[in-house]
Amino acid sequence: MADQIELSTPPFDGISQVRFSPTSPTNLLVASWDTTVRLYDVETNEQKTKFDHRAAILACAFADGERAFSGGLDTSVRELEFNTEKINNLGQHSDTISSMNWSKDFSSLITGSWDRTVRFWDPRAANAQQSSASLPERIYHMDLVNHTLVIAMASRLFHIYDIRNMNTPTQSRESSLKFLTRALACMTDGQGYATASVEGRIAVEYFDPSPEAQEKKYAFKCHRQTIDDVDHVWPVNSLAFHPVYNTFASAGSDGTVSIWDHKLKKRLRQYPKYHSAVPSIAFNCDGTKLAVGVSYAWDEGEEGAKAAERPSVYIRNAGDEVKPKGWTGN
Known part of the structure; x- marks a missing residue:
C-alpha cells in the first residue's frame, strides 16, 4: 500500500484549509483562493461536489455528513448542503472571515473575523446569528476543544473562552512567541494548545493557570535548515493534533511536515x-489519514508565484510514526 495518494482534481489556486469530516474518515473539505470549496471522498479519490463563491475562501467547517460552512474575503457566512448542492447565506461579518468551528454540543457555528468579532450562528433559525462578542484585535485563528475556545489575534494576543459564557474571557494571554501567530490547534485531551509563528517556532501551552501547569509550557525551533552556512527559517503554517494519540503534526513553508511528541519534546518523524x-x-476522525494541502504560499512574492506548480492535496496513511513511544493504548 502506498504511503500516500494525490487527489486527482485539486483546486487551481492556493489552498487555505483542508478539513476532514468529524464523523466520516473519508470525507474531506478543501477551501481555496480559487473561490471554491470542494468535497472529496479520499477513499475513492473523487470530487463529490464543488461550491463556487465570489471571493477567496479562508475557512471551512463540517457540521455533519450532510452539510458544511464556509467564509472568506467576501465576508459572508454560508451553509453548504452536500446533497442538493445548495448554498444558504446565513449572514455577514463586516470584514474578512478568517476562521470557523462547529460546536456539536450547541449545534452552533462559531466564526471569527478581521472585524474583531466572534459570532455564533444557528443555521436552523430564521435569524441565524444568535450572538456576537467583540475582541480587542483582528482574529486570525480559532480552535475549539469541548467548551474551550482559543482565539489568536493580531498583536500576539490570545483569549480563552468558555463558550457557555462569552461575556468575558476566562484567560487573556500574550503569545510566548515573538512574531506573528500563523497556526493554532487544541490538544485532543483538552489540556492545552499549540501555536506557531512565522519564524519557525512552536509553543506548547496549557490551560490550567496553576504555576505547576504553567511550568510545563515551552517553545522550540523547527522548520529551519542550514544551507551553505546560512540559516534559513520558514513560517509554520498549520498544526494538527492526532485524535487518538494526542501527538501533533506541523507543516511549514519549507514544504515539510513533521510529527511531534510534545510530552517527550521529541520529533517522531x-x-x-x-x-x-x-x-x-488535518487528521481524519479516526487518525488513520493525514491530509496535506500543498501550494505556493507567497513567501517569495510575485516572482515565486510565476514558477509555482499547481496546488496538490495528498492523503497520507498515518502509521506507527504518529504514536508516542511506548504507547500501550487507553
Missing part, C-alpha cells in the same frame, strides 16, 4: 519534502 509550501494539514 519528518516526511519527505513536498514540491511547495504546506499551508494546511
